[in-house]
Amino acid sequence: MELVGRLSQKFVLMHVSGIPVRADVRWLAVLLVISGVIAGGIAPITGSLAVAIALGLSATLVFFVSIFIHEFSHAAVARMEGLRVVEIVLHPFGGLTRFASEPDSPRAEFRVAIAGPAASFVLAVVFGAAAAAAEAAGLNVLSRLMLTLAIGNLLVAAFNMFPGYPLDGGRVLRAYLWRTGRNLTDATILTGRSGQWIAAALIAFGILLVIARQDLFTGLWAVIVGIFLYDAAGSIIREMNSASQVRVQDVMKLPAAVEPERTIHELVENILPMNRQPVIPVARDKQLFGMLLLAEIRELDPKAWHSTKVADVMRPVTAEHFVDLETTLIEAREAARTNGIGAVCVLNAEGKLVGVFRG
Numbered sequence: 001m002e003l004v005g006r007l008s009q010k011f012v013l014m015h016v017s018g019i020p021v022r023a024d025v026r027w028l029a030v031l032l033v034i035s036g037v038i039a040g041g042i043a044p045i046t047g048s049l050a051v052a053i054a055l056g057l058s059a060t061l062v063f064f065v066s067i068f069i070h071e072f073s074h075a076a077v078a079r080m081e082g083l084r085v086v087e088i089v090l091h092p093f094g095g096l097t098r099f100a101s102e103p104d105s106p107r108a109e110f111r112v113a114i115a116g117p118a119a120s121f122v123l124a125v126v127f128g129a130a131a132a133a134a135e136a137a138g139l140n141v142l143s144r145l146m147l148t149l150a151i152g153n154l155l156v157a158a159f160n161m162f163p164g165y166p167l168d169g170g171r172v173l174r175a176y177l178w179r180t181g182r183n184l185t186d187a188t189i190l191t192g193r194s195g196q197w198i199a200a201a202l203i204a205f206g207i208l209l210v211i212a213r214q215d216l217f218t219g220l221w222a223v224i225v226g227i228f229l230y231d232a233a234g235s236i237i238r239e240m241n242s243a244s245q246v247r248v249q250d251v252m253k254l255p256a257a258v259e260p261e262r263t264i265h266e267l268v269e270n271i272l273p274m275n276r277q278p279v280i281p282v283a284r285d286k287q288l289f290g291m292l293l294l295a296e297i298r299e300l301d302p303k304a305w306h307s308t309k310v311a312d313v314m315r316p317v318t319a320e321h322f323v324d325l326e327t328t329l330i331e332a333r334e335a336a337r338t339n340g341i342g343a344v345c346v347l348n349a350e351g352k353l354v355g356v357f358r359g
């Protein structure tokens with residue numbers, strides 16, 4: 001276990017526009033293996049093993065950069081969609097871009113997911129054109145390397161479109177399931193299962209390649225990638241299942257409520273300085289009347305603060321605004337996400353306000 005733990009350690013390669021780019025230690029082994037394979041392929045043309053190795057290593061580094069561009073495209077689109085990018089991790093099978101939160105909508109999820117394969121496809125076209133140009137100029141070795149990079153990027157684009165987590169196609173599938181009415185948690189678990197099936201198929205395919213075609217390199221490659229995928233898919237399923245055990249009462253905050261007959265002036269003068277929350281429950285004697293959104297108060301003319309009561313500008317309470325103590329964290333998050341407020345109140349069995357949860 002300790003060895004596995006040490007092997008999966010990540011180190012920070014660089015920061016790109018504030019985003020840490022980490023690589024798995026196993027990437028180094030992959031770098032050497034791919035370099036060796038490419039060098040072996042071009043050695044007969046170059047006539048020199050040293051030149052072939054140098055070119056193989058360079059081409060592999062360019063491929064590595066291609067994977068990074070794929071991941072960075074996810075990160076760039078995610079930022080445009082308002083998501084915070086935690087890190088980019090380069091895995092032996094490509095990469096993963098991790099976000100601080102889930103996208104707000106299936107549409108955002110789809111755009112972020114498709115950005116990577118689209119970038120890889122464009123890179124494949126560019127390298128393909130470069131290969132054709134080099135061929136026309138009689139530069140055989142360069143043409144061969146460019147063609148290898150074109151095929152590599154095309155494979156990355158195609159492979160990532162398989163519909164299972166953690167592949168991009170899995171995120172596209174999740175966006176589709178989400179859009180067609182499933183909640184995000186169910187959609188994530190289903191996508192994870194699909195990812196495990198794809199991983200299992202890949203492992204079986206790899207074993208078949210080794211046995212039936214004696215293709216040790218491609219076969220083992222498929223098995224290793226399959227194991228990584230299976231592991232990643234399994235961990236998202238476990239994460240979702242453990243989140244479903246947590247209740248909103250374990251994570252809610254005590255409510256700092258305001259009474260409906262208070263004026264906005266009183267709120268701004270007396271309550272907000274102590275309690276600056278974007279959403280404030282409106283309640284008297286723990287009886288919930290509505291929700292007040294700080295953003296909506298900001299739009300009010302300050303001259304009207306004295307004459308406007310909290311009850312005049314609050315959102316009157318509806319069923320989407322509250323949950324009970326037994327609600328799971330996942331359901332509470334979903335409710336806060338979809339009710340247009342970004343938070344839910346928590347009521348006890350007597351219907352009294354006992355907590356606030358912000359999604």
Ligand SMILES: [Zn+2]
Nearest residue numbers: 116117160168
């Ligand atoms: Zn991707």
